[in-house]
Amino acid sequence: MKTVGKIIKIIGGIVIVLLILIVAGFYIFGERALKVGVEVAATKALGVGVTIDDVALSLLRGSVGIEGLIVNNPPGYEYDNLLELNSTKVKVNVGELLGETAHIKDIKLDGINLVIEQKGLTNNLNTIIKSMPKEEKQTAEPSGKKLQIDNLEISNIKVKVKLLPISGKLDAIPLELATIKMTNLGGDNKLSTAKLVSKILAAIAKGVAEQGAGILPADLINSMSSTLQSSLGITVELGKGVLKEAGKAAETGKDVLKEGEKILDTGTDKGKEVIEGFKGLLKPKKKE
16 A cells, blocks of 8 residues: 555656646747747738747736837838837736637737838838738738737837938927727737737827827828828828818928029029120220
8 A cells, every 4th residue: 555655646746747847838938939929920910020028928817928029120221120119918818818719808018119210202111011911901811810809008109200301400300199099809800910910000100190290291291191091091180280281381382483483584584684784795886
């Protein structure tokens, strides 16, 4: 009997050790797999490099924490990064992650630093948005696990808009966006991780276009608004006042061009008169 008892204790000890190794392995490889999965999905969705510093997974609390997410700039821009995100907190029910659709209760993105860099007639944010899959092309069933998210909140969004350098004017304008809230994402069971990343960046771009109206150059706002509409089917509400001001600016520009043409024409006429006058002075006087 003593021998049997010893065998049971040994087997029990082995089982406990195996359980500890399994749990530890899940945390090590589970977090690593999650980190790689998010990086790969985000990179595929945005067409630029996406990296994460750290991922913390807690099965007992049903939470996931992501620290230090960075979205790189497209090639050809001055800054290395387009966006830096301090922290992401995800609240889930572990049992609801095992099905075909992963049900997520809350996602909170806090502390975003976004740099919009103007280059010619476009900017880095426009470049990335144009590379995203269009809404009408996303009707097919997405590959991988589907997502359903009850609430998504984006807070503490700071934006730096780097404009083309113009003498006597600021070439960098700071903005702070209001908190962005979205609900019932993926209710149609067609939300993939890549599409979620696209929705988040598009929501921030829309916030920049709406809150930057009247502060940022009209051509930059109009370009961003038209890109959101044509690429993702998202309409930006700028307000009649802003559109009116943009119209006034355009009319003023036309008036300036007209006045410039008048001055050139007048200058040409005056120039002809002066030249003719000099010719008259140079001609020898006829003897009387």
